[in-house]
Amino acid sequence: MHRLRQLLGWSAMRNFHHASSSLVQVFSRRTALSPAAVATLEDVCGEAELRRGGDCLVRPGEASRALFMVSGWAAEERVLSDGRRQILRLILPGDISGLRDQPTRSGVSALTEVIFADVGALRSLVMAGRVEPAIAVLWLGFAAQQEARLLDHLTRLGRLSALERTAHFLLELYERLSHAGLAHGLVMPMPLTQEQLADHLGLSIVHLNRVLQQLKRDRLIESRPRQIVFRDLTGLAQLCDYALDAQILGRQSRPIQRPGLVAVRV
Amino acid sequence: MHRLRQLLGWSAMRNFHHASSSLVQVFSRRTALSPAAVATLEDVCGEAELRRGGDCLVRPGEASRALFMVSGWAAEERVLSDGRRQILRLILPGDISGLRDQPTRSGVSALTEVIFADVGALRSLVMAGRVEPAIAVLWLGFAAQQEARLLDHLTRLGRLSALERTAHFLLELYERLSHAGLAHGLVMPMPLTQEQLADHLGLSIVHLNRVLQQLKRDRLIESRPRQIVFRDLTGLAQLCDYALDAQILGRQSRPIQRPGLVAVRV
DNA sequence: CGGAGGCTTGACCGGGATCAATCAGGGTGG
DNA sequence: CCACCCTGATTGATCCCGGTCAAGCCTCCG
Numbered sequence: 001m002h003r004l005r006q007l008l009g010w011s012a013m014r015n016f017h018h019a020s021s022s023l024v025q026v027f028s029r030r031t032a033l034s035p036a037a038v039a040t041l042e043d044v045c046g047e048a049e050l051r052r053g054g055d056c057l058v059r060p061g062e063a064s065r066a067l068f069m070v071s072g073w074a075a076e077e078r079v080l081s082d083g084r085r086q087i088l089r090l091i092l093p094g095d096i097s098g099l100r101d102q103p104t105r106s107g108v109s110a111l112t113e114v115i116f117a118d119v120g121a122l123r124s125l126v127m128a129g130r131v132e133p134a135i136a137v138l139w140l141g142f143a144a145q146q147e148a149r150l151l152d153h154l155t156r157l158g159r160l161s162a163l164e165r166t167a168h169f170l171l172e173l174y175e176r177l178s179h180a181g182l183a184h185g186l187v188m189p190m191p192l193t194q195e196q197l198a199d200h201l202g203l204s205i206v207h208l209n210r211v212l213q214q215l216k217r218d219r220l221i222e223s224r225p226r227q228i229v230f231r232d233l234t235g236l237a238q239l240c241d242y243a244l245d246a247q248i249l250g251r252q253s254r255p256i257q258r259p260g261l262v263a264v265r266v
Numbered sequence: 267m268h269r270l271r272q273l274l275g276w277s278a279m280r281n282f283h284h285a286s287s288s289l290v291q292v293f294s295r296r297t298a299l300s301p302a303a304v305a306t307l308e309d310v311c312g313e314a315e316l317r318r319g320g321d322c323l324v325r326p327g328e329a330s331r332a333l334f335m336v337s338g339w340a341a342e343e344r345v346l347s348d349g350r351r352q353i354l355r356l357i358l359p360g361d362i363s364g365l366r367d368q369p370t371r372s373g374v375s376a377l378t379e380v381i382f383a384d385v386g387a388l389r390s391l392v393m394a395g396r397v398e399p400a401i402a403v404l405w406l407g408f409a410a411q412q413e414a415r416l417l418d419h420l421t422r423l424g425r426l427s428a429l430e431r432t433a434h435f436l437l438e439l440y441e442r443l444s445h446a447g448l449a450h451g452l453v454m455p456m457p458l459t460q461e462q463l464a465d466h467l468g469l470s471i472v473h474l475n476r477v478l479q480q481l482k483r484d485r486l487i488e489s490r491p492r493q494i495v496f497r498d499l500t501g502l503a504q505l506c507d508y509a510l511d512a513q514i515l516g517r518q519s520r521p522i523q524r525p526g527l528v529a530v531r532v
Numbered sequence: 533c534g535g536a537g538g539c540t541t542g543a544c545c546g547g548g549a550t551c552a553a554t555c556a557g558g559g560t561g562g
Numbered sequence: 563c564c565a566c567c568c569t570g571a572t573t574g575a576t577c578c579c580g581g582t583c584a585a586g587c588c589t590c591c592g
Contacts, residue, residue: 078421080507086424088417102410105509106417127406129395140393143409144366150416151354151372155344157423158352158468162580193538202424207580209540241346243371428548459570473548475572 020045046118072114286311312384338380
């Protein structure tokens, strides 16, 4: 527990002890929940587990687990026999992985240090129709949202160039993190290595690196150690035919006119 | 109706009059249905509609319709502002498109002449939990299967070369058509133009054409006017790291030794 | 201080896109 | 019945995006 505290810091430690309350938060942020529904969620949420980055959470082919991500990032991925890897989707804090109970050929692994809780019991209730309607509807909504993101990603991989692909993905990520309250202003966390990014975008590490530099050179983004700063949201969106959320567009989206005043510590 | 008969031929005409029985067939092939469940399906199935190839069935952004495909092939697709198109998934006879009721940015359009029926009423029942459990379970199973195929497709587009991609897709298609009883022996129908194939595989028409020729030259497949013949299933599967269904592997999968005896009319 | 993991850079190559022309089949109108 | 055309398949020539190989570099840690 000593080492744990070192690794996590205080806010993560709190989450570690309150996986179920975090789960309730995620649900109640979208609909009003009856006290009974809240009780169900609290009751059914498994204990929080901690894993280090790189660890495997669900092996491919196994009966898929339903995991509620409390903190840290994970990925559903597929690895080919020759080692090539494709990251199929990212699992961010507040997301649930394994909404369906069918086993799949994909595995889930931690991209950073993660804390998560098993919500297989909740999934069983939903699948059996033995849960408050509000919760069932939300569950289906999550599934629909995840599938919509898969379709976006398909379009990215199939028809966008490397530059467009990267821009498009960064914007999607920004919207997701913003809605989860994890992006602040025009800054979002970026704990992924370039290798992980490349495996998600279907690019080589080297080329992804060059693409990122291009985006910086064009003053569309700026990168800090484990963060990305957006300098021109509309420019990015135009570049890749992205339909920006109006709410997010409201933030300063014009290119910054006086670069001298911006902290450009890289 | 005169013209209709010309276009369709007799078997399609029968389907045209029996969309609901076709729907029942698809469900009952997978589980034993109670008489009540059968009645529900028959009751809830919309009238059959006919559209020509190229027609739009669901416009992007519209409230998505739930469509049961009776005959012909359709596609869920996305079109970028500059005209690039990505076909996200194919809808084959027996498939249901629009399992979720959220509107999406994708459209659905007919790739060939199609006959389909609206099953929005069935979807509503399922979503509201007011349907026989057997039907609800199957509905969720369809959704899971579709999502699994999306993940396969993501891996194809992200990490496979054009040759692998094409081989992989042909095998998936063969398995789907076989299970639907639409492939006979090592022959499967292929009503798609090379442009449609290319839009699905994220390739250019020209390159797709060359890839197909490569596959023929390597004696992996053979093509007839609107069909594809598999000459070496295991070879194809090895080429693209595909886990072939054992049942299908059982069919003659060794390369044909005496090419002289095979009709090579191209 | 050394080592490892991750980022950056340069040189080179090849897969696949693009442009352009030709060919084949099938439907249409004269 | 035949000339015509329109769509889709094919082929060749050329280009460039993005992969690969190989160093070097930085930073964090033990």
